[in-house]
Amino acid sequence: MSKFPEHIAIEKSHPTAVLDWHDRFGDRTLIVDGKQIVDVITLLRDSFGYNMLVDLTAVDYFPRRPRFEVVYHFLNVDSHARLRVKVQLEESHPHIASIISLYPIADWLEREAWDMFGIKFDGHTNMKRLLLYESFEGHPLRKDYPKTKRQPLIGPQN
Amino acid sequence: MSNTDHLPTLDAAVPTYEPEFQQKEMLLNIGPAHPAMHGIIRIQTKLEGELIVESDVEIGYLHRAFEKSCEESTWNQAIIYTDRLNYVSAAINNVGYCMAVEKLLGIELPPRGQYIRTLLCEISRIGDHLTCVGASAMELGGFTVFLYMIKGREYCWELIEEYCGARVTTMATRVGGVPHDLPEGWLDKCLWVIKEVREILAECDILLTNNRIFVERMENVGLMPAEKAIAWGWTGPCLRGSGVAYDVRKDFPYLVYDQLDWEVPVGRRGDNLDRYLVRMEEMEQSCRIIEQCVAKIPGGPINCDNKRVTLPDKKDTYGNIEGLMNHFKLIMYGHGIRVPEGEVYFPVEGGNGELGFYIVSHPDEHSKDGCNDRAWRVRCRPPCLPMVACLPEIINDYMIADIVPTFGSVNMIGGELDR
Amino acid sequence: MSELIQSPMMDMSRSLSGQVVTTKFDKILGWARKYSLFQYPFVTACCGMEYMATACSHYDIDRFGAAFARFSPRQADVIWVVGTISHKIAPVLKTIYDQTADPKWVVSFGACASCGGPYDNYATVQGIDTIIPVDVYIAGCPPRPEAVLDGLLKLQDLIQNQKHDW
Numbered sequence: 001m002s003k004f005p006e007h008i009a010i011e012k013s014h015p016t017a018v019l020d021w022h023d024r025f026g027d028r029t030l031i032v033d034g035k036q037i038v039d040v041i042t043l044l045r046d047s048f049g050y051n052m053l054v055d056l057t058a059v060d061y062f063p064r065r066p067r068f069e070v071v072y073h074f075l076n077v078d079s080h081a082r083l084r085v086k087v088q089l090e091e092s093h094p095h096i097a098s099i100i101s102l103y104p105i106a107d108w109l110e111r112e113a114w115d116m117f118g119i120k121f122d123g124h125t126n127m128k129r130l131l132l133y134e135s136f137e138g139h140p141l142r143k144d145y146p147k148t149k150r151q152p153l154i155g156p157q158n
Numbered sequence: 159m160s161n162t163d164h165l166p167t168l169d170a171a172v173p174t175y176e177p178e179f180q181q182k183e184m185l186l187n188i189g190p191a192h193p194a195m196h197g198i199i200r201i202q203t204k205l206e207g208e209l210i211v212e213s214d215v216e217i218g219y220l221h222r223a224f225e226k227s228c229e230e231s232t233w234n235q236a237i238i239y240t241d242r243l244n245y246v247s248a249a250i251n252n253v254g255y256c257m258a259v260e261k262l263l264g265i266e267l268p269p270r271g272q273y274i275r276t277l278l279c280e281i282s283r284i285g286d287h288l289t290c291v292g293a294s295a296m297e298l299g300g301f302t303v304f305l306y307m308i309k310g311r312e313y314c315w316e317l318i319e320e321y322c323g324a325r326v327t328t329m330a331t332r333v334g335g336v337p338h339d340l341p342e343g344w345l346d347k348c349l350w351v352i353k354e355v356r357e358i359l360a361e362c363d364i365l366l367t368n369n370r371i372f373v374e375r376m377e378n379v380g381l382m383p384a385e386k387a388i389a390w391g392w393t394g395p396c397l398r399g400s401g402v403a404y405d406v407r408k409d410f411p412y413l414v415y416d417q418l419d420w421e422v423p424v425g426r427r428g429d430n431l432d433r434y435l436v437r438m439e440e441m442e443q444s445c446r447i448i449e450q451c452v453a454k455i456p457g458g459p460i461n462c463d464n465k466r467v468t469l470p471d472k473k474d475t476y477g478n479i480e481g482l483m484n485h486f487k488l489i490m491y492g493h494g495i496r497v498p499e500g501e502v503y504f505p506v507e508g509g510n511g512e513l514g515f516y517i518v519s520h521p522d523e524h525s526k527d528g529c530n531d532r533a534w535r536v537r538c539r540p541p542c543l544p545m546v547a548c549l550p551e552i553i554n555d556y557m558i559a560d561i562v563p564t565f566g567s568v569n570m571i572g573g574e575l576d577r
Numbered sequence: 578m579s580e581l582i583q584s585p586m587m588d589m590s591r592s593l594s595g596q597v598v599t600t601k602f603d604k605i606l607g608w609a610r611k612y613s614l615f616q617y618p619f620v621t622a623c624c625g626m627e628y629m630a631t632a633c634s635h636y637d638i639d640r641f642g643a644a645f646a647r648f649s650p651r652q653a654d655v656i657w658v659v660g661t662i663s664h665k666i667a668p669v670l671k672t673i674y675d676q677t678a679d680p681k682w683v684v685s686f687g688a689c690a691s692c693g694g695p696y697d698n699y700a701t702v703q704g705i706d707t708i709i710p711v712d713v714y715i716a717g718c719p720p721r722p723e724a725v726l727d728g729l730l731k732l733q734d735l736i737q738n739q740k741h742d743w
Binding site: 024025027029051052053054055057059060061063071073077080082084103104105107108109116129130131132133140141147 | 217221223225226227230261262264389390391402404409410500501502503505512518523534535537539544547548576577
């Protein structure tokens with residue numbers, strides 16, 4: 001297992017950015033420092049042609065610490081290279097910089113991550129719920145949100 | 159005194175509107191339950207006359223907790239929820255999910271199982287595209303096309319029903335295989351359906367492709383340049399309509415797609431007409447794939463030979479103690495398939511584009527072997543979310559009536575959009 | 578003229594025999610209403626695909642007097658609630674029910690609308706009868722077109738035999 005070129009290039013310009021990496025199951029993965037995420041993704045987009053943000057989501061590893069992981073999947077549509085970038089976040093401060101200026105689709109995907117996990121994306125100007133409604137309390141995909149805890153707008157409160 | 163004196167003079171009769179009134183923008187709310195929106199989605203538009211200057215899309219009306227439900231059910235139970243993602247082509251979702259779990263388990267199907275999955279995927283894709291094209295033609299007044307295309311879809315669904323017993327929510331695969339072998343005579347019926355579908359396509363092609371009303375409403379409406387489409391994360395027929403030949407089946411081949419001869423159609427301009435033409439051509443290509451599969455399908459086992467994943471034959475379950483125990487070990491609560499820790503992303507080409515499953519297996523506090531009998535996280539990368547997110551970009555600066563063909567060509571499916 | 582008015586009832590019925598049928602007004606109104614249902618499909622999810630299949634030529638719901646859908650609740654007699662109702666869409670469904678003019682009936686189409694179906698979770702309404710009254714429930718996930726037609730016939734029976742306001 002040898003480091004892949006993206007990793008080497010990032011290390012050259014941002015020596016402390018990559019915390020860990022693996023390519024299990026053939027999915028090349030970088031775990032990146034959350035404070036430098038925008039720089040890293042800018043580099044990946046501009047130097048390696050990762051022009052599509054395929055997916056942006058989060059995972060709640062409760063009760064592990066750090067609790068949250070934000071997961072980005074990138075694709076280079078021309079060379080068909082794929083890369084996964086992960087950022088680990090503490091429960092006490094679930095904040096990460098928005099990449100909406102790099103990929104417009106990040107707008108909705110970040111809103112969904114906020115909706116489902118309560119992860120704040122700094123720099124996103126319209127951080128409101130995407131799938132649920134504004135009066136909904138809590139973030140349902142967190143492991144400590146019970147599956148059947150309903151918050152109806154009308155009808156019986158069961 | 160003349161009898162017209164009580165009437166106002168001619169000058170006064172001409173209404174003088176205040177200038178603000180003529181220039182005033184109007185806010186119009188379309189949806190969430192509106193005939194032009196098939197599916198429930200809400201578009202708020204700001205209009206200047208009939209021109210849309212600004213719009214905003216709100217989704218989530220069909221959010222039914224797909225991801226949370228998958229976390230609470232075992233690996234095989236979660237398949238029923240994947241049926242209801244893109245409910246027009248449910249078999250593709252089943253295949254995508256199961257192949258993601260199989261990637262995590264490191265197993266691969268024998269050739270016959272892969273061919274069966276390919277056949278099911280392509281039949282579903284034809285059904286998906288028929289629905290999309292038919293519905294958008296209906297909204298533009300081509301009701302005959304809708305009836306013809308639904309007839310074609312009915313043939314496809316009867317085929318699927320004959321295989322798995324359900325028309326819409328198929329549950330056509332299992333982790334590590336498919337539920338059963340093809341019924342007798344199924345492949346011949348497949349060829350007959352292909353023949354019928356081709357006839358319907360030819361007929362609808364005559365009705366639509368050279369129809370002036372249809373073409374003028376589709377052409378140069380909802381334009382999307384290739385570069386912008388990529389930045390917005392478009393995939394599938396919509397991206398190919400913009401001229402980018404990206405197809406997961408070609409570029410990240412799975413199942414048996416790399417052993418078959420077929421082509422990826424692309425458009426030139428990226429307007430609604432191109433998206434329509436790409437879909438029509440893709441159905442023809444799917445027909446070709448099915449024909450080749452029928453000709454090439456090998457014999458042999460359909461499930462992978464792994465007793466920790468695949469249920470034993472019913473003959474063994476009822477006939478000997480090993481088979482019975484194997485069956486119970488896979489079915490009983492707390493046992494089941496145990497997937498080691500890890501994370502995978504597996505894309506397949508869905509009806510609307512790249513349908514990816516990001517699956518995380520992570521042992522919980524009760525686990526002793528570092529495995530889990532259910533997913534820690536199942537994330538579905540919804541193919542139509544980027545297109546719907548981008549909807550303001552392709553409806554702004556067009557007439558309000560252009561929402562109908564543009565929205566139709568995006569093919570929004572509530573189940574996978576809101577999950 | 579004056580003779581006709583004064584003539585006894587018996588004579589009149591004798592002269593009209595074979596040309597008219599006497600019935601209760603409720604019955605004839607029910608008969609007329611059950612074969613001229615204007616429907617409003619409130620389509621949200623997967624069941625919409627089967628609704629489409631039922632409405633098209635293969636199964637042809639038109640044969641039963643419930644012709645093509647009117648997409649406005651104000652012109653509809655029967656609301657088909659087709660698919661999962663989430664808590665976010667529930668107030669919209671209630672508004673649509675309130676907007677529909679009397680007489681009106683509601684058909685709950687499929688498992689999700691009837692009881693929440695496979696979705697027992699934070700997002701889904703556990704049966705639309707917690708929000709609006711329902712006349713006919715159709716089972717299935719989604720129901721087959723034959724089941725839909727059966728549900729329609731059940732609704733027609735109900736309309737035939739109920740008391741009508743007039």
